[in-house]
Amino acid sequence: MAASVRMDLGDIQGDILRAYGNDYDCTTYAFMKIECPPEQARAWFTGVVDHVTTAAPWPPGEKPLTTLNVSVTARGLRALGVSEEVVGSFSREFRDGMSSRSALLGDVGPSDPKSWEPGLGSGDAHILLTINAQRTSDHERALGKMKAAMDAAGGLRIVYQADTELLPGSREHFGYADGFAQPAIEGTSDDKARGGGVPLKDGEWRALAPGEFILGYPDEDTRVDPKKRLPNAPAAPLGRSGTYMVWRKLYQDVALWRRVMRDAAKLYEGGDEHTLSAKVVGRWTNGAPLVKYPDKAPASFDPQTPGGNDFRYDKDKDGMRCPLGAHIRRSNPRDALGFEGHLSFRHRMIRRGMPYGKVLPEGVTADDGEDRGLVFVSFQASISRQFEGVQVQWLNAGNIFGLGHDKDFLLGDPHGTGKMTIPGKPPFFLSPQEVFVRTRGGEYLFVPGMTALAALADGTAG
Amino acid sequence: MRRTRSSTVASPNVSGQAYAFMAMTPVRPGEEKPLADYLRGLRDRGPSPLAKLPRTHIGRFVIVPDFHHDPTWKQRREEHLDLNYLIFTSNFDGDLDSYLDELCERLAPEAKEIWGRCVGCPESAKGAALKRYLEHNQIKTGMFFAAYGQATVGAVKSSLRQRDKLIEFAIRAQAMEPDALQKAFLSEFDAVR
Incomplete structure (x- = not known):
């Protein structure tokens, strides 16, 4: 190495x-x-x-x-x-x-x-x-x-x-803590390796090679074989x-999101809208990951504290804690795809999104006509391998996760199956899927x- | 695992009932770009021409412009192709003979634009002459694995329809009481019994 x-x-x-x-x-x-x-x-x-x-x-x-x-x-x-x-x-x-x-x-x-x-x-x-x-x-x-x-x-x-x-x-408009889960980069953020780097077989983690994000430096190929080209x-x-930078203006239909979650929760166990929403995202609103805290978000959880992002999916292969199609599990599957993380660690991005527009007051479920959402920004060495790989193969398709035509319920368009499966006994089928996020430009x-x-x-x- | 010798060796082109065909044909000099443009434009001109061959699971056209040379490989000298090559692959149900008959008949308009730009293709680019050309340029498959080689295209499509129906039912039925659920299921999927 x-x-x-x-x-x-x-x-x-x-x-x-x-x-x-x-x-x-x-x-x-x-x-x-x-x-x-x-x-x-x-x-x-x-x-x-x-x-x-x-x-x-x-x-x-x-x-x-x-x-x-x-x-x-x-x-x-x-x-x-x-x-x-x-x-x-x-x-x-x-x-x-x-x-x-x-x-x-x-x-x-x-x-x-x-x-x-x-x-x-x-x-x-x-x-x-x-x-x-x-x-x-x-x-x-x-x-x-x-x-x-x-x-x-x-x-x-x-x-x-x-x-x-x-x-x-540091919330985004749907109400979730955002932007704290970033890739750990060798020589820059090695201290964030646990949860931010590559999960290793022995339970340890390592930071990613800097060339995954900054050109002119060794990437994950050259890291293991320095004779290889940069x-x-x-x-x-x-x-x-x-x-390379990806810039996207993403409008978020907060009122529609709240209405769909409210109505769907009537059929969900306990009628709990917050748990149902967390299942879609894979985290509670304060950022606590479901895979570690499946029943309730610890009130004191702070995603910025050391270890806040340190988790794997190896004890949750069936998605009973964090659904296989949850947003964070799709966008960064960590060890969930097997093969010691080899199918996922070349598809990481540095994200620098910022919200725009006024907050829709809590509890309001009627659209107020305001333009609000997220300016999504990502940095990567390869747009096709990293940003497009995640967008196309993981968010807008389900095959690699064994989810058929299911798409990411939060960001994907509803022209797949139009539902999300939430594993449970019995499982819950979250439907209808609506267009909660629209691209306004990029x-x-x-x-x-x-x-x-x-x-x-x-x-x-x- | 202990290997057993079989008296009949199955064709390496066949997996289950599916056949893997590959033909590699050199592209005539000067025709590289028109061919690439034609193939790239297929998606804008409506459904794939391979849809006219409903036994096809997946077909693919690839143009190989040259060998890739990686300076880090332990390779003594660079090797290059004299001409671009067009690779056509198709996985389909049943035997090659009848499939090529269908291809050379139904894809005649497209074949003229595709193999008609390749070295040695008969001028008509259809029928028995095209079939002989493709057979002559066939590359035998070394190892073909089809994930569901026994399922025909028709069977796969039917299963997908059944799956969609089941998903739609599951969403609709999750609020039903057991008795109503059983009744609805039997009514919906009675033909399955």
């Missing part, structure tokens, strides 16, 4: 290896279109790059009030003057873009790209600026500076902007310290490393 890898944190952009959501309450995602010649765009880009936040740790007490990060679409690379040859060295799914993969991803019906919000999935999004801020006032100041720089440069237009804000208790990456210097992006950003800015990226 290769020795532990030292990451060049100063060359990697921030908010990838470490979640800013834990430090910053507001995040704005601004998608821009370049409508000027590449030279003019690069002059503006140079000014942006100077302010990009890296992954280098902040000295104690010097946490910036705001952070800035940059990513580009394939069209954005071209608009910055990158040659077709270099663009061609990026992965096919990135070049094709998310909207062209809609049938594969299950973005159909109300999630069809034809219904996406203007500016997303249309080819207009070239550059994404992500701005994090500790307070609203800092946030507004940073946005103002960004817009002033754009106006001064000319030839740039914001085609889509999403403003997001942490909800109380993972596929774009042509130098773009291929080092970068990562993009596949690339987050260059700092050296690569400088090369893009001065036109030497090839």
